[in-house]
Amino acid sequence: MNASLIQNISAQVYRQFPEVAGCQPKVSLYPLPKGKEALANYLLIYNRQTETSNGKTILRIVRVVATEKGKIVKMTTSR
Secondary structure (H helix, E strand, O other): OOHHHHHHHHHHHHHHOHHHOOOOOEEEEEOOOOOOOOOOEEEEEEEEEEEOOOOOEEEEEEEEEEEOOOOEEEEEEOO
16 A cells, blocks of 8 residues: 555544554555455554543554545444
8 A cells, every 4th residue: 555545544543533643554455355346455553552531541443444545444443
């Protein structure tokens, strides 16, 4: 995946989840269902330790599935 596409996707993720801002994602190919002829999808995983309002630390993980053209298909996060 192109570095500029990763930056564009990351900017969208950082706007929605500021606690992972500045974190570099791990990028891997995301498998398509059998029989689907489409653009390749990529999985980007952002993770960072963050502190809650009561002082405890938790691991925040944001998973993003995006096409090879940079369109976000799905975005999920841990709590």
